[in-house]
Amino acid sequence: MPHGKKSPTIYDVAELAGVSISTISRVLNSPDKVNVKTRKRVMEAIDRLGFVPRAEARAHALQSANRIGVLTPFFTAPSFVQRFRGVASALSKENYELVIYPVDSVDHLQGYISSIPLMRTIDGLIIMSLSLGDQDAQRLSNNGMETVLIEYSHPKLNSILIDDEYGGQMAAEHLISKGHTLLAFLGDIEPPEKYAIHPVKSRLQGFKRALREAGIPLSEPYIRSVPYSQEETKKAAHELLTLPTPPSAIFVASDIQALSVMKVARQLNIRVPQDLAIIGFDDIDVAEHVDLTTIRQHLDESGRLAAEILLARINEPSRPLQHINLPLNLIERLTT
Amino acid sequence: MPHGKKSPTIYDVAELAGVSISTISRVLNSPDKVNVKTRKRVMEAIDRLGFVPRAEARAHALQSANRIGVLTPFFTAPSFVQRFRGVASALSKENYELVIYPVDSVDHLQGYISSIPLMRTIDGLIIMSLSLGDQDAQRLSNNGMETVLIEYSHPKLNSILIDDEYGGQMAAEHLISKGHTLLAFLGDIEPPEKYAIHPVKSRLQGFKRALREAGIPLSEPYIRSVPYSQEETKKAAHELLTLPTPPSAIFVASDIQALSVMKVARQLNIRVPQDLAIIGFDDIDVAEHVDLTTIRQHLDESGRLAAEILLARINEPSRPLQHINLPLNLIERLTT
DNA sequence: TGCTAAACTGAAAGCGCTTTCATAAAAATA
DNA sequence: TATTTTTATGAAAGCGCTTTCAGTTTAGCA
Incomplete structure (x- = not known):
């Protein structure tokens, strides 16, 4: 449905439906708080205009982006990919986006660590196989950036390790x-x-x-x-x-x-x-x-677990930190 | 540097430096437009507070997120991973974030396609190995979402194919x-x-x-x-x-x-x-x-190219669409 | 020294949404 | 029917930054 100009905003919908923007916002976020008839009218307006809330605006107002980040080196090495698979599978159920920060130098890492928690571009962070200075760990923790470490640990952050x-x-x-x-x-x-x-x-x-x-x-x-x-x-x-x-x-x-x-x-x-x-x-x-x-070493599992812990903590920050130790198994095949 | 409360905003910096927020914004975005002395003072305030602009706020004001998305099925299959590697390598030079949308059902795909261009959560989109209805392609194009297709093509969007x-x-x-x-x-x-x-x-x-x-x-x-x-x-x-x-x-x-x-x-x-x-x-x-x-089939290359084309178009939307055909090579090893 | 052009800076509008607070309307109770 | 609750809605204040526009300085030049 090609349509000429800019995409519609909540104001356009409000006008078309003859209500205020607050109401539009409500039918989107807590539908039960608005009268059935109004809701219906609003929905029609929304559909008619093909309105979709601008994510950035929402994130800005909400102070949360529904996005979790993964900081990782060699992110295309098979073992890392499998962890990703775990992360993605856990995330797909919830409505979170996955953003990847490939690290290929100390500067990279430092840059990310020092700016990410303040930029607030993500709600939670998974750090794979990267060693984290105490300073940096503290910073993450202090700035309230929920974090889970894989293959590394720090008392102030969640972690998943193997022996x-x-x-x-x-x-x-x-x-x-x-x-x-x-x-x-x-x-x-x-x-x-x-x-x-x-x-x-x-x-x-x-x-x-x-x-x-x-x-x-x-x-x-x-x-x-x-x-x-x-x-x-x-x-x-x-x-x-x-x-x-x-x-x-x-x-x-x-x-x-x-x-x-x-x-x-x-x-x-x-x-x-x-x-x-x-x-x-x-x-x-x-x-x-x-x-x-x-x-x-249950790579998929480690990723999935990391994501799950993260989501749990994001939704309920009072939860205690978790330090998990994943088991190892000998898989005997034909080379021994 | 543990610090108690919320992270500082541009207002805090402005106050500390004794200037207006406009000036702070300027030293961050076009430093040459502000007097050397003021700039210095502002920088000091920034450093002192450890100020980092909130990404969402910036994105909201700027209407652009410096973020590109990749829509892909089986995103952990080796061939896809290698394309990612290409994408990431092209992106690492520029200051773009990489967000991944794993697609594992038609609904998923439809949902993404219909909301992404309007949510404007990304500046550009790479779609890997997914067939795209004409409607959807038109929608992307009409909504001004820069897109490059890999392994598929549509006259209205950039594409990278192999024979x-x-x-x-x-x-x-x-x-x-x-x-x-x-x-x-x-x-x-x-x-x-x-x-x-x-x-x-x-x-x-x-x-x-x-x-x-x-x-x-x-x-x-x-x-x-x-x-x-x-x-x-x-x-x-x-x-x-x-x-x-x-x-x-x-x-x-x-x-x-x-x-x-x-x-x-x-x-x-x-x-x-x-x-x-x-x-x-x-x-x-x-x-x-x-x-x-x-x-x-030059998987890495296809990803890198896709990202490069995307960035080029984002920076200069008037550029013509590109439809690229990547060559194939026979690599003879020991199984034939 | 006086006048014009250039360089800086601040006020304010805007980006599009969420949410609190107050008010109006409807429902429930007396 | 009058009064108290409950429900539904709108106005308006943020969220934190960019950018235009106009005003103020400073520099340039005669």
């Missing part, structure tokens, strides 16, 4: 139970970005500890710290697998890197799992496609 | 050049959702035509239409590969499904590419990890 160290232990125990004695580890232990978190380090610790307790050595050459880049991962995997005495099993601290390791093994004609067992971490979607054994 | 039919042809030609004569096709030809588009059908057409021209038959049992679900895809793949005379090559119309086919082949101990050649479509990230031969 990375235990995950590493699970990987070790699984490999040990399969009879392996010469193991290796590959993962991004030290992300160069200052704003990133270090869950991988914990996974390695758990892995090491379990091995130690089982009396199985894990010497330096068998521990490789590699950034997520496919190139570097493949290079490191190659070096590891062409060692004089190559490991018989590898714990790769992220599925995405495990894929690279599998690829290198294929290139080297190393059979998986006969010659080499591989266990990943995350259980991203493709893990199943390629039959990768891995530690599942 | 799916040619893609199918490329796949056929590649397989033929490898000496295959008994081919098969697997893909989601008829998406059940009314709002979805049917690029896969075109891919099949191109595939068929190329085979016909080469004098190679493709009979019904070798053409399987299957929804994206992993379960169903695997089932269909299994049937195809256990046919009395199984095909020696398959064109799978999406990489994600190709992964499933690869998995089934593995389960059946069918060697790829010796016993079975597989070629996918899309070239999603994992395709490289698993060495899948495929037709690349």
Whole structure:
């Protein structure tokens, strides 16, 4: 229905219906407070003009935007995407918009953190896998910006964590139970970005500890710290697998890197799992496609939970903070 | 810096600096229009109070939100994610927020389309892989909502397309050049959702035509239409590969499904590419990890381009509409 | 020094909606 | 029928910022 000029405002509707704007606003927001006949007349006017309230105006008056934000690095990495899926699914029931703030530098992060809570452009914030200074956390909390942290925690904010160290232990125990004695580890232990978190380090610790307790050595050459880049991962995997005495099993601290390791093994004609067992971490979607054994960390669930907690707190700010610990599961497939 | 009450407004700053709010607004929006000394004083007041303009108020006054929206189905499917990546990368340079509207039903789509342009909560819209009624397209256009369509087109809106039919042809030609004569096709030809588009059908057409021209038959049992679900895809793949005379090559119309086919082949101990050649479509990230031969459709690029066109039009609405056709490339890896 | 042009600044209107408060009308009660 | 409640509505005050317009300074120049 092409119509020439500007879109109608609440004033136009009021005029057409012969009532005041207050009444229009009421039929929109609390219909039961207006007389049935008037309501009907107003509805007709609304339909006739195709009126839709301008969201910004509403947000301005209401001081709330029905919008929640997600602050995240690498927002297109599979594991992050799956968390998003969880967030989106929780949000789709309610009437919230989802806005994404991709973070790819400390400045970015700082900028967002310092302005977002004051701009009030969103009602709540989910921060994924980003380390947050105490100052910043305080700021969010003080400014009343409801926030939930994933993979990080702070006493003043909600958080959802997993036990990375235990995950590493699970990987070790699984490999040990399969009879392996010469193991290796590959993962991004030290992300160069200052704003990133270090869950991988914990996974390695758990892995090491379990091995130690089982009396199985894990010497330096068998521990490789590699950034997520496919190139570097493949290079490191190659070096590891062409060692004089190559490991018989590898714990790769992220599925995405495990894929690279599998690829290198294929290139080297190393059979998986006969010659080499591989266990990943995350259980991203493709893990199943390629039959990768891995530690599942319920990514979708973490996102959904984060959104739910957020909505709950937004609607009822007096609720207590929540600090949730999500379980991990070993998903055994064909690579071990 | 914990501070008790509400966050400061432009009025507070004005008072502290001893000037009018107009001046505050000016130092924020057109600093050169205000005297250096005043500006300095204002900046100090701003810093002292930690003032940040409320985004909604600004948007309300400005009638523009510096925010662009993306309407998309399956927004966590790898191919969509990669397009997002492109969009985000283009947006990160400018100061635009990215809001996502996941569509999982016709109602959803209709609701968004009819209200978004009037709510004016965003300055521009990217619609991915969704078919748009003429009415709706007109509405967007008439209401002055800048829009770019991906994988669909309408004369009144910008669009970015690929030549799916040619893609199918490329796949056929590649397989033929490898000496295959008994081919098969697997893909989601008829998406059940009314709002979805049917690029896969075109891919099949191109595939068929190329085979016909080469004098190679493709009979019904070798053409399987299957929804994206992993379960169903695997089932269909299994049937195809256990046919009395199984095909020696398959064109799978999406990489994600190709992964499933690869998995089934593995389960059946069918060697790829010796016993079975597989070629996918899309070239999603994992395709490289698993060495899948495929037709690349430049997903990242399509997203980036869409965002760039959008921004260009937003800044200069008089620019002509653009209808872009993105090229396709054969990426030969190890599955053919 | 006197006059005109340029540079600054403030008052006020506007952006479109929500909501409180007071009033008028209708319903309920005496 | 007169009086008290209840219900329905409108007027008007915000929400916090941008921008036009006019007025005031300051600078430029003769």
